[in-house]
Structures are given as structure tokens and as C-alpha cells.
Amino acid sequence: MTHDLLTALRPLLTAEASAEAHATGTEPADLEQAVWLRLLERLAADGPPRDPQSWLRRAVRAEVRRTRRTTRCERPYDSDPADDVDRGPEHLALTAARHRALREAVHRLPGRCSRLLLALLSPEDLTYREIAGELGISQGSLGPERSRCLGCLRRLLTPEVAAREVRG
Secondary structure, three states: OHHHHHHHHHHHHHHHHHHHHHHHOOOHHHHHHHHHHHHHHHHHHHOOOOOHHHHHHHHHHHHHHHHHHHHHHOOOOOOOOOOOOOOOHHHHHHHHHHHHHHHHHHHOOOOOHHHHHHHHHOOOOOOHHHHHHHHOOOHHHHHHHHHHHHHHHHHHHHHHHHHHHHHO
């Protein structure tokens, strides 16, 4: 029954995500992925919704609102943090140490997170399509997977960063 429900909702979700995603600057595939995840969580917790089409439309709009809120909270850097022009040797040494620490932490990540983040950090500047092909996952799941992996990296680095700050 679950498979039938997912198959029946796929065209509606594709249409809804395509219609709503561009207004938020999101990729439709990322929006679809988030709604599929919500539906699977719902199915596991409460079973299928009584009116799946209405539930799906509401879920798409809720994800769009969540994306807008997140986007409003994000602020651009005042300057490009990767811009090392006119920096002294101390700054360059500290930047190199931070990059080494980041790469070491990325190598400690579980599962395919390490490979995904190394591909994103690659100097070759790979596209999402190239990274997805290299990892053998769908391009639409790359954004949510990246978010999950960055969360793991953040949790891994938080104790290290906090410990360094206390000393200084």
C-alpha cells in the first residue's frame, strides 16, 4: 500500500515542488526530497494521511515556509573568507592549519559523508551532477545528504573548537 501511495503522489509532488521551489530560490528536487522525507516520517509514526493529496500540498507549502525562514536568517560574509590577498604569513599559516584540521575531521566522518564532503571541497569544483555520479546517488538527494553530513561534521568539530577557545 505504501508503494502505491508513493507512486500515486509522485506526479503531484513533482508539479507542486516545481511550482513552489523557484519562488524561494530552492531546487525543485531538494524540495521534493524534503517532502518525501516528511511523508516517510509520517507513515512510520501515524500511518498514511486521510487525504494524501491535501496533506502533500500542505507539506510542500510548509517546507517552502521553512526554507524562506532559513534563508532570511542566513547572512552573507562581509568579505570573501577564502580571499587571502594581502594577508601576512601568520594569517596564511593559520588558514593552512584550519584547512588541515577540517580535512582531518572530514576523514573521520562516518559512511559516505567523508567522500561527499571531500568531493565538495575538491579544487576541481565538481558540479552536483558529477558528485552524484561519482558517489552513485541521485542528484536530488545530494542536498539533503550534504546537510546531514555537515551536521555530523559540526557535531564532530564542536568539542574541538570549544576546547581551543577556552585555552585562548
